[in-house]
Structure formats: C-alpha cells, structure tokens
Amino acid sequence: MSVEAPARILAVDAGQTGIKARLTGGGMPAERLFPGILTHQPLFPQLARVVREVLDAAGAGPGVTVTAGVSGLTDAEADAAALLAVIADPRARSVRLAHDSTTSFLGAIGTGVGAVVAAGTGVVTLAVGPTRVARVDGWGYIMGDAGSGYWIGREALDAVMRAYDGRGPRTALRSAVEARWPELPQAYIALQSADDRVSIVASFAAEVARLADAGDAVAQSISERAGSELAHSVITALVRVDAGVGEPAAVCAIGGVLRSGHVRHAFETRVTAGHAEVHLAEPRGTGLDGAVALADLPAQHPLSAHVSTATA
Template sequence: MSASVLAIDAGQTGMKVRLKNGIAHEDVLFGGIRTHVPLLPQLAEVVRGAIDRTGGTPTVVTAGISGLTDRDADADALLAMLSGTGVRKVILAHDSTTSFLGALGDTRGAVVAAGTGVVTLAVGRDAIARVDGWGHLMGDAGSGYWIGQQALEAVMRDYDGRGPHTALSDVVRETWPELDQAYIALQGTDDRVRVVASYAAHVARLAGEGDDVAIAITHRAAAQLALSVTTAIRRVAHVEDDRLAVCTLGGVFRSRLLKTEFDAALRADQGRTDITVVAPQGQGIDGAIALADLAAPHPLAAAVHSAGAA
C-alpha cells in the first residue's frame, strides 16, 4: 500500500478513523452515524475533521458503514464533497464487508458481528451471502437491541402477571420506578435504540447469576445468531469445501453463556461442511484499511463502491 489511506469504521454508536501511511498509523474517534440526516455529508465532515486533527494528507478514503444502502453508496458524490483535501479516491462498503476483512482477511467462511444491531456475512469461493442486518424494526435477531427488547417485554409480562418473575424488573425500575409509565418515557427518548440495547448487558449479567428469564433470552439469542451463520454458509458453500471458518465480533458475544450456546448450536448443525470457530485477526477498522487493496477478482469486490484513482 503506497498511498496514504484514511479509513473509517462507521457505526451507530461511534466512528473510528485511522490514518495509515506506510506502517505508521494514527487513530481518532468521532460520534456515531446520525441515521435521520444524510450520510455522505457526515462522512465528509469526519474526513475533514480527521485531517485537521492528525495533520495528515490522505489520498485514499475508505469506509465501512453500518446500514449502508445502495442509495447512499455514492462514492462519486463523496469524492466531490472532499474537493480541496487532496483525496483522489473513495471506497465505500457495508460494515459487514469490512468486519469480514478485518476478522478473517482472505479466508473463506462467515463473520457475525453482533452489537446494537447484527449482520452476518459469508464468503465462499465465488459468492457472498449477507444474512440479517435489517435494522431493529425488521430484523437484527439476536442483537443487543433484540435482547434488550426481549428483556423489556419480559419485565412487562412480569408486571402484568402474564409471565414469570425476573430480576430484570428491578433493573428497569432503576430507570423507570413506575413500570406502567415506562413505555411512554421510552417512546419519547431520542436515543431509544441505544437505551433498549443497553439492557443486553443486564441480561448477560443476570443470566450468569441464574435468572431463568435472562437465561431463556440468552438461549434464544444464541439460537438466532447461529441460524444466521449456518444459513449464510449454506448459501456460499461448495461440496468440495472441507472446512469453513466462523468468527464472532461485537459486545453481545461477551456473554459467556451466549457464546457457549452459540458454539453448541453450530456444532449441532454442521450440515455438509465442517465449521470451525476462530478468533478474529483484527477489527472493523482493519477491514476498512484492507478495502484499499481488495483485488478485483475477490468475491467481496462486487459489494464495494469506488470512485477516482489513487
């Protein structure tokens, strides 16, 4: 990599930016993507801010972006917005692509990244398959938001008498002492997605302490995440494949019980291809850097949007 690269790992809770020149690099942090305003001006603002803060002179900008759609993946438009910065090339991809490249590099297999949301990407010999990542309203099964929503529903079932008692009720009362008013307060909260997802950590803790409801939620989340992985792998696997790697990323997998249940679910549904769970080689920001050198024949190249030339 001869060009100076400014890479962005853009998520809803924060954006990590890395300026890499040769072997040296510098990282800076920015706030998360604001989904209710246009994306590209936000990225342009981050690029200019990172240049100001680091004093760097990148010629290539790469970005892995949470929830990137074809409508927003206009690399030409972003390049135009960066006029005067010295940037000559822009490369954009969904963060599932950069998560995969960061975690597995050129290895074939699947990466499931589960934080506030969740997306799974599998890469085979000549095809890729994305599963879920459809947002909290239509998908993200097993994500931090999904777990938090399940927790809040269980609390209200406990409150009504429709479900078993759970220690999660006491946790929620710390924020909303009057549980029958909690839903109104939550609906009026601007960052309600983050608030709901924050309860995933309480589910993990209470599951470890033996709360039956938290344990059940954790089991269901693990099953959903494993289903996404096995589905994605089936869509890209060849009969000749011997073994495919699976890598897990994101805060949801900090739950020891969830990770154990996830691994067990994978073992129970091996199908025609052996699945080996491996540790990640790197993070999403490493995958964003790797976009700059992604070869055209690579299966992931079809999922990348670029403009300009370095």
C-alpha cells in the same frame, strides 16, 4: 534511489454505537473515536465531518484514500462518488465504500472462505464462498437484527412488562429497568420520545448478560435464544455460498453481544451441531482493520463487487 512514500489511508468503521477512524501511512497511525451514526439523519454529511476532522487534526496533505465500512449501508447509499463529493476536500483523493459486513469479514478472516457474524447494537452475517457472497439479516431493529444488542434489550423490556402485568415470570431485569424509569408504567412513553431510543434499548443487553451469569432464568433464556438466532444466520449464509464443501469453513463471531458467555455458548453449540464442516476461529483483526484492507482488496475477489469506488 528514491523511496516511494507509503499510501495514506483514512479508514472508517461506522456503527450506531460509535465511529472509529484511523489514518495510516504518515508515521504512527492516528486513531479517533466519534459518536455513532444517527440513523434518522443523512449519512454522508456525518461521515464527511469525521473525515475532515481527522485530516485536520493530523495536518494531512493531499493524496489520502478514504475507505469506509458503514453499518446499515443501503444500495442507494453505496455510492463512493457521492460521498467523495460531500467530503469536498482536495486532500481526499479517492473513496472506497462498503457495508460494514464486508469490512468486518476482511478484518476477521481476510480474503479466505467462511462466515462472520458481527453482533453489536445491530447484527449482520456475511459469508464468502469460492465464488459467491451472501449477506444474512442486518435488516435493522424494526425488521430484523435477530440476536443483536437491540434485540436482546427489546426482549428484556418485553419480559419486564410481561412480569409487571402478570403475563410472565418474575425477573431481576425489572430492577435494571426501574433504575432508568422508576415509574415503570410510564417507561414506554419516555422511551418512544427519546432520540437515542435504539441505543437505550440496546444498553439493556449488558444487564441481560450480567443477570444471566447471576442465574436469572429469564435473562438466561433471552441469551440462549440470541445465540441460537446468530447461529441460524451463520448456517444459512454458509449454505447459500457453498462454503465448507470439502474443507471446513472458518466462522468468526465478533461484537459486544458475544462477550456474554451464555450467548456465545448457545451460538457455538448450534453452529457446530448444525453445519459439520466449520471451525470456529478467533478474528485476525477488527472492522477497522478490515476498512484499511479495502484499499488493497484484489479485483477478482468475490467481495470486490460489493465495494463502491471513486477517484477525484
């Protein structure tokens, strides 16, 4: 009796901070980490390079299914056939492509009912009800991403410049900013001209978390407001999909921003106070696990309508 070889899946979790890839099905999973998406450059060539590098490094043969969850994926970009064409590699047999809110949800909750907020450099919330799906925020650093690492960093820079002008209270955040730009009045010029300005701004979120723990009132206020914004998005999403009606809906909060104790406390306090039928849950897995799960997502699941598929 022949034993069918396990399907090979090349899963990609693509964000602005980094791109993670995992090749499964050929023995021990092989994982790689690449630099994050450059939002000012075309997306598909960046993903295609990652796919080909992983396949080359693993010496993979034909029949690989590529599954990808991508931060900031627009409706126009959600075209698996177009990505498959750009990959242009006979080893890639098919592609399943989705916004990373979908893969974050699958990794954290699986195919159940609830909401996941994923807060890193950017942020997006996805809720899945019995029949409907709702995405809240994820509108990028210019128009949205409230409570994200970028949002926190931007609030920190604003607070520092307000203090410098005399428009706001003093804060230890000033020292953190001056460590990067000793000539504070010239900082905005250097920042605006930097290609990686989004990640630079988001990097200050770690200083906000550290100084909030150290007792800086401005850093604490920023952290608490970030947690409140994230909770507001979750509550809104749950209401839109009728999740938590009759039984509590699972709520997962993932991403580096939630490592801040002040952010997480504010988030959990508002979520539980603002929507009675929820229970806070630890994530089952990561966004990369969710990308792997795209390969076996049931066609009848509400999220299936949000996954683009193509086969060579």
